[in-house]
Amino acid sequence: MSDLRGYAEEWLAQDPDPGTRAELRAILDAGDDRALADRFGSRLEFGTAGLRGELGAGPNRMNRVTVMRAAAGLAACLPPGGRVIVGFDARHGSRRFAQDTAAVLSGAGLRPEVFADPVPTPVLAHFTRSFDDIVAGVMVTASHNPPRDNGYKVYWADGAQIVPPRDAEISAAIDAVGRVDELPLGSDWTVHHDARLYLDAVSDLRLGGDRDISIVYTPMHGVGRDVLLAAFERAGFPAPVVVPEQADPDPDFPTVAFPNPEEPGALDLALALARDRDADLVIANDPDADRCAVAVPTPDGWRALTGDEVGGLLAEHVLRHTAGDDRLVVTTIVSSSLLASIARGHGVRSAESLTGFKWIMKAGGPGDRLVFGYEEALGYSVGDDRGVLVNDKDGIGAALAVAALAAEARREGRTLLDLLDDQARRYGLHATSQLSVRVDDLSLIAGAMARLRANPPAELGGRSVEAFDDLSGGVDGLPPTDGLRFRLGGARVVIRPSGTEPKLKCYLEVVHPVSGDVAAARERAAADLDALREDVSAALALT
Incomplete structure (x- = not known):
């Protein structure tokens, strides 16, 4: 524990924030070894989702030292003189973190630009891809996390979030950063006042x-x-x-x-x-x-509506209002398989990626024009004949597209529910659900995944497991990821740890052909999902 106290004292000496300095000083004076170990026994890992964690003092928290180190590491991986756009949301500390980022980037010889006021993430992502001289973007946000959290997303020049190996390069550069009170800081940055x-x-x-x-x-x-x-x-x-x-x-x-x-x-x-x-x-x-x-x-x-339901409706709406054999629609391996059926019905190509929009945006080949991408967690990127507007999730563009779709249906005396029934009749009913288990100890998640890898169940929900894929080895041309996939007759289960929360997430899907009453098919599918959920929960052995 003396090593941690020394580490904490060194942190305290360089921390520019009076609030976190007071927090840490109180912990040290009280001899609270548990609180000290929680903050200094590990650190927030910089990955493809950037940083995200609870606010507070220490390397295992979001604070000004953590942010300045991240900015310095990012700066070391960017070309000198490059233009970097920085945005922030309205969470506690976001504005200060954005300003610290700009000061570090400016001191490193880059040309940062900061939005004057909080902005939505898609505004920042769209701006990043819109100018040839922008080399990166930073968004200070924790999205939908609890109030005590904040985070730090990094976008590359294409306006998409970073993927390996770039995350590892930035992480290594962060590790090489010395004391933040010795970093050169600049004050020469541009301020943006709107989202025009x-x-x-x-x-x-x-x-x-x-x-x-x-x-x-x-x-x-x-x-x-x-x-x-x-x-x-x-x-x-x-x-x-x-x-x-x-x-x-x-x-x-x-x-x-x-x-x-x-x-x-x-x-x-x-x-x-x-x-x-x-x-x-x-x-x-x-x-x-x-x-x-x-x-x-x-x-x-x-x-x-579920994310998969909205995703299916928006996919078909975009495809009805676009043209061309080069169109591509993309979703993730944990989202509904309905998108592939819709794409076939419209004569265009579909692809599956790993979870996260950073991967959705990398799917497809040089000849593909991505017009729509979505993931089941309410994330959508909509486009028209020019392609997608934002290379990330865009809740505002999606809202406009949903409104246009609903207005089009309303003119014909119909609703979004009617359109969902149409899709069930045309492509089969693809019913999806989730099982999420939140834990206090992350080792429980690792243990559950290890048990399932070593002894995968032969049956789930009364259906035989026809194929079992350990996604950690890379499957179907996808990069390796910590996940498991069970393919059953007319059903599928995917299990993976959450990338942003202490959860194990299970994605369930059953597919029923519909020849008559859609409502009756939905009742059968709901019962099948319940049976799957019960067996998957038992197999996890976490509750």
């Missing part, structure tokens, strides 16, 4: 001309509101009604237990307002507006 470049592009998406639709919208206490409202106005849509309690950015997210539109209860205020307003649609962004959730009215009340 992104707004010009997103409002010009050519995905149908219908606009008669009433929408209730929530930015979930995040930074999406102003850009989304401006985009809807420019595109000719009626202004969505914003949930007032969640309209303004608030880093404490006071009205939700967890600021993720996938979480139970997160949409309650929006659904209540939609009922009062008799709206056609509810749209929600997560706090940095890179994800988009959708809910629709049913005879039994409002229902949130």
Whole structure:
């Protein structure tokens, strides 16, 4: 423990933040060895998702020292004089972290530019790819994580998040950084005051001309509101009604237990307002507006659509409004297999990637034109004949596309639910669900994965396992990843650790041909998913 105390004292001496200095001084004075080990016994690892973690003092927390080290490591991997765009959300510390990043980059001889105010992540990602002299982008955000967290995403010149081996190169450069109080800091950076470049592009998406639709919208206490409202106005849509309690950015997210539109209860205020307003649609962004959730009215009340349902609907909508044999649509190995059927139906190519938009954007070949990509976790990148607008998740572009799709259906006297039934009849019902197990000890996840690798079940949900793939060795031309895939007759299970949370995530899918009543097929599929979930939970042995 004396080594940790020495490490902490050295950290304390270079920390420019009075808040984290006071936190660490109190821990040292109290002799709180447990708190010290938690902060200094390990460190946040820089990977393809950048950095993400709880705010606080020490290398295992997000703080100004961690951020300045990350910026210095990134600077060492960039060409001298390169232009770098820096954005930030409205979380605790985000603005300060963005300014520290700019100071370090400037001191290293780069040309940083910082947005003056919080911006959605897709605004930053789009800007990064829009100029030939931009060599990288940085977005300070923890997306939909709890209020106590923050994070640091790195984009390369193509506007996509980094992938190996670039992450390892930056991580090694971070390890070589010395004391941050000895880093040369600059003050010469440009400040951006608006998101006009992104707004010009997103409002010009050519995905149908219908606009008669009433929408209730929530930015979930995040930074999406102003850009989304401006985009809807420019595109000719009626202004969505914003949930007032969640309209303004608030880093404490006071009205939700967890600021993720996938979480139970997160949409309650929006659904209540939609009922009062008799709206056609509810749209929600997560706090940095890179994800988009959708809910629709049913005879039994409002229902949130799954990411796979929205992904299938948007894929078909984009393909109806684009042309060309070179079109490509992409999803991930944990998302529904429906996308491949839709692509075949439209005579275009589809591909599967590893989980995450950094991989979606790398799928396909030189002759492919990516017009749509999605992952089941409410992430979508929409495009038109010019290709996708953003090389990452774009919750605002997706919101516009969903509104156009719903307005088109409304003109024909139909709803998004009707369109889902159409797809079930045409391609078969692809029903998906998840099982997520959150743990306090990450070794439990490693243990569960090891047990399943050593002794994979022969049957799940009453179906025989026809093929078992250990994705850690690389399968179907994909890079290696920590995951397992079970293929069953008419069903599939994929299991992997979460990349951003202490969770083990299981993705379940069953496929039923539909020859008659879609509702009856949905009931059968729900029962099959329940059976799969029960057996997978037993196989994990974590609860």
